[in-house]
Amino acid sequence: MILSVRDLRVSFRTNDGLVRAIDGVSFDLEESEILGVVGESGSGKTVSLLAVMGLITDPNATIEGSIRYKGRELVGLPARELRRLRGNEIAMIFQDPMTALTPVYTIGWQIAEQIRAHRNISKSKAMERVEELLAEVNFPNPHEAMSRYPHQLSGGMRQRAVIAMALSCNPALLVADEPTTALDVTVQAGILDLVRKLRATHKSAVVFITHDMGVVSELADRVMVMYAGRVVERGSRAELFSDPRHPYTRALLGSIPPLTGEKPRRLPAIPGSPPSLLRLPQGCAFGPRCPVHYEPCEAGKPDLGSGTHAAACFRVAQA
Amino acid sequence: MIDKNRPILETRSLGRRFSIGSRFSAEGKRTVHAVDNVSLTVWRGETVGLVGESGCGKSTLARCLVRLYDISDGELLFEGNDITSKSLSELRPLRRRLQMVFQDPSASLNPRRRVGDLVAEPLRIHGRLSSSEITKRVAELFDLVGLLPDHVMRFPHEFSGGQRQRVGIARAIALNPDLVVLDEPVSALDVSVQAQIVNLLADLQEKLNLTYIFIAHDLSVVRQVSTRIAVMYLGSIVEEGPAEEVFAAPAHPYSQALISAVPVVETTPGGTRKRIILTGDVPSPLNPPTGCRFHPRCPIAAERCRSERPQLREYRPGRKVACHFPTM
Numbered sequence: 175m176i177l178s179v180r181d182l183r184v185s186f187r188t189n190d191g192l193v194r195a196i197d198g199v200s201f202d203l204e205e206s207e208i209l210g211v212v213g214e215s216g217s218g219k220t221v222s223l224l225a226v227m228g229l230i231t232d233p234n235a236t237i238e239g240s241i242r243y244k245g246r247e248l249v250g251l252p253a254r255e256l257r258r259l260r261g262n263e264i265a266m267i268f269q270d271p272m273t274a275l276t277p278v279y280t281i282g283w284q285i286a287e288q289i290r291a292h293r294n295i296s297k298s299k300a301m302e303r304v305e306e307l308l309a310e311v312n313f314p315n316p317h318e319a320m321s322r323y324p325h326q327l328s329g330g331m332r333q334r335a336v337i338a339m340a341l342s343c344n345p346a347l348l349v350a351d352e353p354t355t356a357l358d359v360t361v362q363a364g365i366l367d368l369v370r371k372l373r374a375t376h377k378s379a380v381v382f383i384t385h386d387m388g389v390v391s392e393l394a395d396r397v398m399v400m401y402a403g404r405v406v407e408r409g410s411r412a413e414l415f416s417d418p419r420h421p422y423t424r425a426l427l428g429s430i431p432p433l434t435g436e437k438p439r440r441l442p443a444i445p446g447s448p449p450s451l452l453r454l455p456q457g458c459a460f461g462p463r464c465p466v467h468y469e470p471c472e473a474g475k476p477d478l479g480s481g482t483h484a485a486a487c488f489r490v491a492q493a
Numbered sequence: 494m495i496d497k498n499r500p501i502l503e504t505r506s507l508g509r510r511f512s513i514g515s516r517f518s519a520e521g522k523r524t525v526h527a528v529d530n531v532s533l534t535v536w537r538g539e540t541v542g543l544v545g546e547s548g549c550g551k552s553t554l555a556r557c558l559v560r561l562y563d564i565s566d567g568e569l570l571f572e573g574n575d576i577t578s579k580s581l582s583e584l585r586p587l588r589r590r591l592q593m594v595f596q597d598p599s600a601s602l603n604p605r606r607r608v609g610d611l612v613a614e615p616l617r618i619h620g621r622l623s624s625s626e627i628t629k630r631v632a633e634l635f636d637l638v639g640l641l642p643d644h645v646m647r648f649p650h651e652f653s654g655g656q657r658q659r660v661g662i663a664r665a666i667a668l669n670p671d672l673v674v675l676d677e678p679v680s681a682l683d684v685s686v687q688a689q690i691v692n693l694l695a696d697l698q699e700k701l702n703l704t705y706i707f708i709a710h711d712l713s714v715v716r717q718v719s720t721r722i723a724v725m726y727l728g729s730i731v732e733e734g735p736a737e738e739v740f741a742a743p744a745h746p747y748s749q750a751l752i753s754a755v756p757v758v759e760t761t762p763g764g765t766r767k768r769i770i771l772t773g774d775v776p777s778p779l780n781p782p783t784g785c786r787f788h789p790r791c792p793i794a795a796e797r798c799r800s801e802r803p804q805l806r807e808y809r810p811g812r813k814v815a816c817h818f819p820t821m
Contacts (some may be wrong), residue, residue, distance in 0.1 A: 214683040214684060214685060215683055314772075314773070328774045328775075329547075330774060331774065358546040358547055358710065359546075359710070359712065359751065359754040359755050359756075360546060360750060360751060360754045360770075360771050361546075361774075362756070363753075363754040363756075363768060363770050364770055364771075366756070367770060385683070385684055386684075386756065387684075387758050388755065388756030388757045388758055389756045391756070391757070391758040391759050392756045392757075392759070415758055415759065425685070426684060426685060427758060429684065429685060429687070429688035430684070430688075430713060430758065431688075431691070431713040431714055431716060431717035432713065432716075432717075433712065433713045433716060433740060433752075433755055433757050434740070434741065437716070437717060437737065438717075439695075440692050440695065441688040441691055441692055441717065442688070443685075443688035443689040443691075443692055444685040444686075444688070444689075447653040447654070447655050447656070447683065447685070447686050448653075448683060448685065463685075
């Protein structure tokens with residue numbers, strides 16, 4: 175087991191009240207497994223992974239629950255210890271590669287610095303490794319690319335450079351937060367291919383955050399659907415896409431226009447919009463938008479329960 | 494109702510050049526052909542979808558079509574009248590008939606004004622309505638786009654992204670336009686809200702007999718909305734045809750790669766879609782390749798493609814491709 179998260183709760187004190195960004199999230203991740211986390215803005219998908227990375231430093235934040243990496247508790251770990259893990263055993267890539275790159279140094283320099291921060295090797299050895307890494311992430315001319323500055327690269331190439339940086343220390347866990355959202359589909363296809371290949375060669379476990387159901391269905395082994403800070407459904411890719419159970423998952427899949435076949439005259443849209451975390455509805459947060467909503471939904475929050483394929487819904491539990 | 498006898502908008506070899514750099518920079522002054530030799534006819538009542546990778550010139554073309562950008566080459570005709578070089582004051586009466594909706598509604602809504610006021614603005618500028626008539630029209634517009642009557646007193650920040658886009662749409666349709674150019678109108682929205690806006694646009698088109706030019710990078714959304722699509726690459730149209738046909742059987746190798754790259758939800762494991770992964774990046778429009786501009790990335794490029802640039806040709810009625818070896 176690489177990662178085991180139990181009953182994670184993250185809340186932020188704000189002027190307008192307490193924001194419960196994550197409200198009881200649990201999941202496990204095995205070696206070389208890809209977990210897809212799907213959700214809309216405010217669903218808590220990013221915050222939960224920032225918590226795993228120990229990157230929530232806001233003094234107004236409270237983090238409760240347990241995050242175990244290879245059996246070791248990360249919640250409450252001193253910053254120095256966390257820094258030793260981050261970038262080394264646990265790596266992260268973000269939506270905008272420029273958040274991870276500085277414009278004033280070359281790509282080669284930046285990746286080499288990352289390696290030397292965690293490994294005791296010479297500069298020239300590090301540079302050799304950088305060239306290997308850039309070749310691995312399919313830079314057509316890795317040697318030349320090392321002397322490039324980020325602004326000289328296209329968006330797709332920058333994201334590849336960041337992936338090379340993330341892989342530089344052979345991480346056991348790679349967290350990717352919407353890494354392809356800002357990219358064109360043609361470039362995205364290449365990056366997804368790369369993630370699949372790296373999982374095979376590096377045996378890294380990957381948590382892949384996205385809002386795109388299509389991306390998840392192409393990449394993930396297991397899927398977790400989040401809504402308003404809670405996991406509403408989880409299951410293997412096959413289970414989730416051939417037998418979606420939670421009304422939110424079903425509605426979300428239904429509202430995607432098809433790429434082939436008959437065009438529906440109207441798309442089956444979900445009414446309303448995702449709730450504000452400051453004013454969550456009573457009971458199930460999806461209740462007000464749910465087509466099969468009934469009285470028990472207002473009384474309490476449904477639990478996800480156990481089992482590989484589970485949905486947090488009273489209707490599903492009843493059936 | 495699509496009326497094939499009446500083109501509402503027509504471009505003839507339209508081009509837009511930008512010059513960048515200065516004579517003091519290392520490379521000197523250079524010219525980018527952001528839009529190059531585009532001839533496109535838009536019929537009344539239809540939706541033309543423009544697709545292509547970022548930097549292909551689709552947004553520049555859209556802005557040329559409503560004359561937000563000046564046109565460098567070619568002609569632009571609105572209902573048969575040449576408006577290529579009309580002055581701003583001459584364009585003014587046309588503005589009400591040609592409207593635009595942008596990607597980020599919060600960027601086009603003044604945060605310090607109430608949304609009712611924002612929707613009334615075009616009415617005040619163009620209309621000859623009294624203030625009570627304006628209030629009535631605003632209420633009507635709010636109803637049309639699915640906002641509640643008491644929303645008029647709110648400020649933009651009090652709305653969700655989807656509602657803000659509804660306000661943007663209300664502003665665009667306030668003057669009963671004929672043509673609306675929508676530049677990525679749903680890209681900034683949550684997935685669950687996108688479908689609502691797509692449906693709203695379809696309803697409005699039917700009710701108000703609008704013509705749309707729709708730009709989005711999400712190809713499945715474009716297919717849903719469009720009757721016809723034009724695929725752009727490096728400033729030019731490489732394929733044009735009825736949306737469903739082009740998606741089912743793209744003829745240009747670039748369209749094939751683009752459409753095959755869209756990730757789709759496979760309910761049956763081990764789906765049969767074959768993916769074409771393009772190598773390399775989109776070349777810089779500053780220094781476009783010779784011959785067919787797609788040839789350095791094209792899986793079927795031949796000698797001829799390196800030297801001779803293929804023209805957009807009509808292979809079948811309504812189906813145009815710019816390729817020496819189209820799959821047809």
